[in-house]
Amino acid sequence: MRKPIIAGNWKMNVLPGQAVELVRRLWADISGYDAVEVVVCPPCVDLPAVSEFMRSGDIRIGLGAQNMHWKESGAFTGEVSPTMLLDLGATHVIIGHSERRQLFGETDQGVNRKVKSALSFGLVPIMCVGETLKQREAGETEGIITGQVNCGLFELGPEEVPTVVVAYEPIWAIGTGKAATAGDAQEVTGMIRSVLSGQFGQQAAESVRIQYGGSVKPDNVSEIMSMPDIDGALVGGASLEADVFARIVKFS
Ligand code: PGA
Numbered sequence: 001m002r003k004p005i006i007a008g009n010w011k012m013n014v015l016p017g018q019a020v021e022l023v024r025r026l027w028a029d030i031s032g033y034d035a036v037e038v039v040v041c042p043p044c045v046d047l048p049a050v051s052e053f054m055r056s057g058d059i060r061i062g063l064g065a066q067n068m069h070w071k072e073s074g075a076f077t078g079e080v081s082p083t084m085l086l087d088l089g090a091t092h093v094i095i096g097h098s099e100r101r102q103l104f105g106e107t108d109q110g111v112n113r114k115v116k117s118a119l120s121f122g123l124v125p126i127m128c129v130g131e132t133l134k135q136r137e138a139g140e141t142e143g144i145i146t147g148q149v150n151c152g153l154f155e156l157g158p159e160e161v162p163t164v165v166v167a168y169e170p171i172w173a174i175g176t177g178k179a180a181t182a183g184d185a186q187e188v189t190g191m192i193r194s195v196l197s198g199q200f201g202q203q204a205a206e207s208v209r210i211q212y213g214g215s216v217k218p219d220n221v222s223e224i225m226s227m228p229d230i231d232g233a234l235v236g237g238a239s240l241e242a243d244v245f246a247r248i249v250k251f252s
Helices: 017-032 044-056 082-087 098-101 108-121 131-138 141-152 182-200 202-207 221-225 241-250
Strands: 003-010 037-041 062-065 092-095 124-131 166-169 209-215 232-235
Touching: 003 092, 003 166, 003 209, 017 037, 017 241, 037 092, 037 108, 044 062, 082 108, 082 124, 092 131, 108 124, 108 141, 108 166, 124 141, 131 141, 141 182, 166 182, 182 202, 182 209, 182 221, 221 232, 232 241
Parallel strands: 003 037, 003 232, 037 062, 062 092, 092 124, 124 166, 166 209, 209 232
Antiparallel strands: none
8 A cells, every 4th residue: 555645845945944934834734644644845955944843843744855966975066965965854855856857957867876876875765757748749758758767767676666756747737737637647657657567566666656746736636646556746836835735735
């Protein structure tokens, strides 16, 4: 049985004090509700304040970073390492978000290095994949997503794969208010699971949690979550308001 995982991606939006306030309000709404694993991913500089607030208030929400370098240390100006994230209290890390791929030149090879590194340091990678509108319209979705999944998880063992969370985020649905239909999202997440099954075996594939992301809102989350191969959501804009995000978390 896969426990649903709903993560909020706050992108480059909240200062540390605002992040703490968001967590405080969110926890007020969802404490005691444990049908879903909840993760928030604030900007990196917010992590110390948020993790200290969670620790002191016994707040059981996962804490994710939005990116990391794959190396533990070294001459990588401007980068943050997995051990630094762990030290700041992170439990999860988003890897290969389409904004990182499109705006910062991240490649499938880099994503693969980061996924392997996160796993080796005990961080849960949330690996994002997704096609552009042009690729979808050209009928390339299956090929693109298969390539991203195969490359991103290259050389992982079947025993490591169940820890990875895969987020299917069609790029045309991110921040546009135009979510994929539940049926379209199921078609791709189902395909992702068969790719995983081909590469790692059915047992491993059945335990991987696959999220859908892209304009998830309180009014579309239950239909999306009712799909057999969708085990969670990666939520951007709608995770920035505690009461809205809480409604998404309590979708059922
Ligand atoms: P959105 O973003 O929910 O604002 O569409 C999703 C994401 O980028 O992860």
